[in-house]
Amino acid sequence: MIAEILSTGDEVRSGALIDSNSAHIAQALEDAGLEVVRHSTVGDDLNAISSIIKEIGARADFAVVTGGLGPTTDDITAEAAAIAAGVDMCLDEAALKTVENFFEKRKRLINPLNKKQAMLPKGSECLDNPVGSAPGFAMKAGKCLFFFLPGVPYEMKRMLSETVIPKINKLQEGIREYSIIKNISTFGLTEAAVNENLLPLIEEFGGIKFGLRATFPEIHVKLYARGKDENETIKLLDEACAKVLNIFGNKVLSPQGESMEVVVGNLLKNNNATIAVAESCTGGLISDMLTNVSGSSDYFVFSGITYSNDSKIKVLGVEKATIDQFGAVHEETAKQMAVGAKKLAGTTYGLSTSGIAGPSGGTENKPVGIVCMGLATPDDIKGFTFNFNFRNRMMNKKIFAYTALDLIRKELVVSHNQGPFSGAYV
Structure with a gap:
């Protein structure tokens, strides 16, 4: 069975508000076995909303609509639904009770405008809103069963999981995909x-x-x-x-879609290993990625953003003769940076980057996009050079950081004869 999603509101239509509701609803409907075939968005326009409801009613089996159930003049979704279904609006006693209960629980007087939220299309079923003033409702339009929910995300999510999905599951008994x-x-x-x-x-x-x-x-x-x-x-x-x-x-x-930093963090943690990072061209991006993962203090020990040659020498112990002979962007310099970070922090691994992110600063021998990396392991010191053809500074910094983390990922996989999933790397 197929489903569609409709978001209403000028703020969503114009892009002033990101429509996170549709993504959440789509995942929930797919998990319920429905095939979500279309997402639509319209502004606060009576004709536009009623027209799209009619269109969806002719195509879909189920639809979830969010937005426009509030008390203000631009909240017109219920009226548009009545027009689309060819019925009148009427005061719904269950909806009125929902609105009244919301204000009673908060010891507030009900605003006369809020009574508008109890006006629903005739023949619709009120859907209780346990955390907001706007009741939802369900109704048929064409061949489609529509569920109208508030646009406030936490209200929508609660009603979707507690009311809408159970109803859909019951209706699909015996035919669910x-x-x-x-x-x-x-x-x-x-x-x-x-x-x-x-x-x-x-x-x-x-x-x-x-x-x-x-x-x-x-x-x-x-x-x-x-x-x-x-x-x-x-x-x-x-x-x-x-x-x-x-x-x-x-x-x-x-195979679970985890990001680079999560995978690397899990490998370090599972092997009781720790890491220290010395960054030049990546400017702390590697460290930021690693520490964005909860629990990273178990394996992340030290970060040094040694951008200048002087800091590489004084903080990390890189030999001045190495920089004088090879320059800052060279495998020998990167290797000494990694060793220095590892020694300074007393970690299992040391990782370093030194390169040219651009868009200026490149030469014929060392063009923009070149990056040298060092990896100090318990048994070895390795140097790497990569060349990327991006001319965008942020893209270069990001690919540098990911490539550096990929080095430690592969090192952990090979040295410990394991991967993030069974059967990989065969």
Whole structure:
């Protein structure tokens, strides 16, 4: 069965307010086995709202509408729904009781304007709002069952989970489809390359819908499976996921869609390892990423933003002769930075970056986009040089930071003979 989502309000239509409601509703409806085929947004216009409700009523089986149930003159969704269904507005006693209870619990006098919220389309069913003054309602328009909910997110979420989803589940008894989504995060390939590698699987698994989501510089592979038999649907999805993991090998960060910093943090924590970071060109971005994860104090010990040559020498103990001979952007300098951070903090690992983020500062031998990295492990000191062709400073800084974290990720996977998931890196 298919579903649609409609958001109303000039603030949403104009972009003044981000429509987070639709994303939450879509996930809940998909989890309930519905296929969400369309999201629509209209402003506070009676004709626009009633027209789109009629359109949805001719297409969908279920629809969730948010916004426009308040007491003010621009809250016109209930009136538009009545027009679309060809019925009158009337005072709904259950809705009036909901409004009155809201004010009584707060020991406040009801505003006459709030009584407007009890005016619902004739024949609709009032949906209690346990945390707000605006009752929702359910009604048929065309072939579609509509659920009208407030636009306030915490009110909408409460009513959706406690009232709407249970009603949908009951109506789907015996005919429900199961919708299951997998999200596999990857790093190290372009979106086009990921797509090209997936083409054979798209043909092999006709029952799976594949999608890509680029959140630079990660690429997430989304797999959507739908079927009437839950076990068979899960089995098909697991088979497809296994093929994806095998194809991308160590480019896979997580089969649960976890980010680079979460994966690295889990690997450090699981191996009782600690890390210190010395950053030049990344300016603290690596440290920011690592410490954005709750519990990072278990493994993150020290960060030094040693931007100048002098700070590299005085803080990290990089030899002046090394910088004089090779320059700040060189593997030898990066290696000494990593060793210095590791020694200073007494950690298991030391990680460093030194490069040219641009857009100025590059030379023929060391162009914008070059970055050198050092990785000090319990047994070795490794140096790396990478060249990226971005001319955007922030993109360069971000790809530098991710690449550095990917070095420690792969080091942990190889040295401890494990990955973030079973069967990877074969």
